[in-house]
Amino acid sequence: ILNVEQSPQSLHVQEGDSTNFTCSFPSSNFYALHWYRWETAKSPEALFVMTLNGDEKKKGRISATLNTKEGYSYLYIKGSQPEDSATYLCAFGGTGANNLFFGTGTRLTVIP
């Protein structure tokens, strides 16, 4: 079983604040790192799939970076809005494996 860790476990920020959280994963046998946004009672929604060391991806106010050599990825949210409140999951895909290993998620609450 691969260990994928996310921190912090939960986070409360004020509307307008920028925030970031971390996903750490094994640095060996890396294939892809996925970020998902999961709102209560909805499907987890893919934000990014990152495969190359040094990758940076952006979608609106959300961006992510990837360091495969040291085994971490950061997710950044600029100018948080209440609608950003959700659980953010990262998932590691390894070579030779046809599945994803998920972290426990970071639960973000944006206070209006």
Next chain:
Amino acid sequence: EPEVTQTPSHQVTQMGQEVILRCVPISNHLYFYWYRQILGQKVEFLVSFYNNEISEKSEIFDDQFSVERPDGSNFTLKIRSTKLEDSAMYFCASSVQRGNTEAFFGQGTRLTVV
């Protein structure tokens, strides 16, 4: 926009009963998955399915579990004799390719075993 659909959204069953959870993956996807999340714990991989056979399964996926793609559109997870510890949210997902493309998840089926 295409989506993965799961039915039912919530199922309550008695311990020892068989349940079948149903999923309709996105039509041009080739890889199918079942994951589950026990309340308060991580999302855990159960099984992946490609080319009409299981391509990978976790240690959770023991003999009481089985998957099937009976008619080319549905993808089902059967739990033969449910236990209390099978209570969880079960997610179906599908992807075009493995690993480096996004997997699309359904909304989940909440299974409660009493």
